[in-house]
Amino acid sequence: MEAAVQKQNTGQITLYRILFIIGFVHLLNDSIQAVIPAVFPILEKSMNLTYMQLGFITFSLQLTASLLQPAVGFYTDKKPMPYLLPIGLTCTFFGMLGLAFAPNYWIVLVSVFFVGIGSAVFHPEGSRVVHLAAGERKGLAQSIFQVGGNAGQSLAPIMTALIFVPMGQFGAIWFTLIAGMAVIVLLYIANWYKEKLDSRKKTSAKKAVVQVPAARKKQVKIGLMLLIFLVFARSWYHAAITNFYPFYLIHEHGLSISKTQLYIFIFLAAGAIGTFLGGPLSDRFGRRNIIAFSMLGSAPLAVILPYVNEFWAIPIMLINGFIILSSFSVVVVYAQELMPGKIGTASGLMVGLAFGLGALGSVVLGALADLFGLKPVMIACGFLPFIGMLSMLLPSDQKLKEWTS
Incomplete structure (x- = not known):
């Protein structure tokens, strides 16, 4: 028993209880975020919004998260x-309250801004909780955390059809x-988090701080x-x-609004499965390999998607969602691992950056769709995964281990 406790204190045991709880809160947090795109078809009609205005709503949400996440981390x-x-999710609470009663476009923007603040706080600190509870299974632990978020995002189409x-x-x-x-559950996590930090402070003085060699x-x-x-x-x-x-x-x-949501649900639900499996697969086959596979494996299907009918779009969305989001946690x-000792900064950059770049993409793609039409934009986007060829230039997993050894 004492040996097990000692092993736990050294961070070797994977604490699944904490991982599943924080993953569940991630599901709650991201299901709330998913409300924003889910309500797009409703807002477009009720407020007569353009594609670009819809893009700016996403921009307000995601840019807030993008800018603040690395700073918080x-x-x-x-x-x-x-x-x-729990303070961050309290901001989210007030953001959703504002969205429900927003009388115009500008109040919608302010409301989603508050939701973005909650997300910016939750993701880097949530990733730190995952790191503390992960033990030696970093990929699996991050997958459990991120699959909660992706599962929450996949609820958006269902929410559109059943609620909005x-x-x-x-x-x-x-x-x-x-x-x-979410606030109530996070109070429990925060107490565990504080106890974990207090126990680590007692031994931190004996450990050298990890530094990246200057060369x-x-x-x-x-x-x-x-x-x-x-x-x-x-x-x-x-x-x-x-x-x-x-x-x-x-x-x-x-297709009707309700039917289109089935396609997005399939894409996001498959992506949630891919996110969950991507982490443990990267523990076994290497992180760089899974990153490369997630991009290049999805490229051919992404290219043909705009040319197929609604029947063939379903299996393509299913397979592509699984493949391209398999690297989300990886x-x-x-x-x-590239930035040892900077857990919050690294996760804030990667997750926050994903939000921010997605927000920028929403604005730019919306503007291009207004200017050139939606079909040419969707065809062009099919070539984006080919950028995954750059993954071969990333440092190998073995090299990262050598750098931190």
Whole structure:
């Protein structure tokens, strides 16, 4: 028994209880975020919004998360703040309350801004909790955490069909209850987090701080830039599918709003499975290999998607969602290993960057769709996964281990 306790204190045991709880809160948090694109078809009709205005709603949400996440992660790397987690979800609560009663476009933007603040706080601190509870199974632990988020995002089409189509914009009021539940659960996590930090402080003085050797800093910077570019390609493709492919199905194939949501649900649900399996697969086959597979494996299907009918689009969305999102948790762990000792900064960059680049993609793609039409934009987006060829230039897993050994 004493040996087991000692092993746990050294961080070798994977604490699945904590991982599943924080993964569940991630599901709650991201299901709330998924309300924003889910309500797009409703807002487009009720407020007469353009594609670009819809893109700016996503931009307001995701840019907030993108800018604040790395900043929160950088600060909490130096000074962890366990109770920042429930405070962040309290901001989300007020954001959803505002969205339910927003009388105009500008109040919608302010409301989603508050939801973005909650997300910016939750993700880097949630990733730190995962790192503390992961033991030696970093990939699996991050997958458990991230699959909660992807599962929450996959609920957006269901919410559109079951809540927003019959209830309209006011349906967002139900998600204040979800935010309140998340705050309560995060109080428990924050208490565990604080106890874990207190126990680590007693031994931290005896441990040397991990430093990246000066000769390798340039290689680390290049690797980080490549990783950012890969996240850019994945995020823009994800934005194209989740935000604009429903409109493509409506205009090109005459599908109803409710039917289009099935396609997005299939894509996101398959992506949640891919996210979960990607982590343990990267533990076995290497993180760089899974990152490369997630991009290049999806490229051929992404190219042909705009040319197929609504029947063949279903299996393509299923397979592509699984493949392209299999690297979602892997890039976070890879970045943490690339930047040892900077857990919050690395996860804030990768997750926050995914949000921010997706937001930028929503605005740019929306503007291009207004200018050139939706079909040419969807065809062009099919070539984004080919940027995955750059993954071969990333430092190998073995090299990362040598750098930190």
